[in-house]
Amino acid sequence: MIILAIESSCDETSVAILKGEREILAHVLVSQIDIFKSFGGVVPEMASRNHVSVITKLIDEALNQANIQPSELSFVAVTKGPGLIGSLLVGINAATAFAYAHHIPVIGVNHLAGHIYSANLVQPFEFPLLALLVSGGHTELIYMHDHMSFKIIGETLDDAVGEAYDKVAKMLGLGYPGGPLIDQKAFLGKDTYQLPRPKLESHGLNFSFSGLKSAVANIVGKEREKIDVNNMCTSFQSAVMDVIQYKLEKTYETYDVKQTIIVGGVAANKGLRMMLEKQFSSKNIIVPPLNYCTDNAVMIAAAAYHQYRLNPNFKDYILGGQANLSLD
Ligand code: KG4
Numbered sequence: 411m412i413i414l415a416i417e418s419s420c421d422e423t424s425v426a427i428l429k430g431e432r433e434i435l436a437h438v439l440v441s442q443i444d445i446f447k448s449f450g451g452v453v454p455e456m457a458s459r460n461h462v463s464v465i466t467k468l469i470d471e472a473l474n475q476a477n478i479q480p481s482e483l484s485f486v487a488v489t490k491g492p493g494l495i496g497s498l499l500v501g502i503n504a505a506t507a508f509a510y511a512h513h514i515p516v517i518g519v520n521h522l523a524g525h526i527y528s529a530n531l532v533q534p535f536e537f538p539l540l541a542l543l544v545s546g547g548h549t550e551l552i553y554m555h556d557h558m559s560f561k562i563i564g565e566t567l568d569d570a571v572g573e574a575y576d577k578v579a580k581m582l583g584l585g586y587p588g589g590p591l592i593d594q595k596a597f598l599g600k601d602t603y604q605l606p607r608p609k610l611e612s613h614g615l616n617f618s619f620s621g622l623k624s625a626v627a628n629i630v631g632k633e634r635e636k637i638d639v640n641n642m643c644t645s646f647q648s649a650v651m652d653v654i655q656y657k658l659e660k661t662y663e664t665y666d667v668k669q670t671i672i673v674g675g676v677a678a679n680k681g682l683r684m685m686l687e688k689q690f691s692s693k694n695i696i697v698p699p700l701n702y703c704t705d706n707a708v709m710i711a712a713a714a715y716h717q718y719r720l721n722p723n724f725k726d727y728i729l730g731g732q733a734n735l736s737l738d
């Protein structure tokens with residue numbers, strides 16, 4: 411099975427070609443992060459236009475890199491959501507037009523399933539499995555007893571972790587995206603600010619980050635000139651890590667899992683990786699390499715492989731057709 415996958419749900423345009431379950435034949439990506447730095451965040455209309463200007467070139471580049479003809483592809487996989495609607499439509503339209511021209515089917519893949527399957531590229535899943543998905547839009551604990559079976563056992567009641575990172579970075583006058591910048595500065599300071607650790611005892615495995623974000627906003631509002639940015643980054647990151655550690659410990663009290671995967675943009679966080687190594691060394695924890703944590707098309711292809719394998723009748727197809735398939 412050879413899959414061409416397209417991801418364009420936010421500000422990264424990416425195309426990948428995957429052979430079988432995890433052989434990456436091509437991976438190309440254009441990020442708009444530099445464009446949005448001066449805006450302090452993604453401007454959806456600009457993001458859509460920028461996707462349009464690069465997407466066909468990236469499809470050609472991926473085919474060249476893989477040395478593959480379109481006729482050799484089994485199908486096209488494209489992120490169908492969640493994401494910015496204008497950005498998603500660019501990917502979906504490009505995927506559909508390309509597939510129509512080459513008489514191959516298209517299947518729509520959930521972006522979050524994609525993030526989860528980024529870990530299966532590194533090491534085969536062992537079930538039951540716990541996924542901690544931490545991105546700009548989502549914070550979820552997901553229990554999987556088998557491939558493509560997702561049970562959400564905890565989620566954020568307000569801000570996602572990545573969103574809290576980005577908003578705190580903005581308050582501190584750091585750039586966009588805030589996560590990596592806070593992560594860097596967190597290693598230069600000390601945990602001096604008394605920030606809350608919202609553990610939500612009565613809310614089971616759910617998270618809340620808005621109180622922590624507001625606590626930073628209050629201190630910044632009162633002491634703007636005196637703020638020690640490095641110390642605030644250290645304090646914020648250590649509060650976030652305490653909450654994540656606590657929720658993982660709680661999860662392990664109830665769920666006996668063979669593997670834990672940490673996925674999504676915030677999985678790139680060095681403080682998180684260090685905390686996991688220190689506190690959960692006895693657990694089988696998989697964190698994908700940095701370039702597969704943030705948005706990319708390889709993870710979409712990786713999820714599509716199992717989505718198709720389990721449902722070859724294409725319940726999720728966008729464009730039908732006779733698939734050219736074998737499972738190797
Ligand atoms: O998964 P992703 O690329 O896009 C979404 O689907 O949301 O995640 C982007 C998020 C942003 O909020 C960004 O600040 C955060 O991931 N992020 C980080 C780090 N690298 C990216 N957060 C904390 N530490 C990092 N090193």
Ligand code: ZN
Nearest residue numbers: 525545704705
């Ligand atoms: Zn994402």
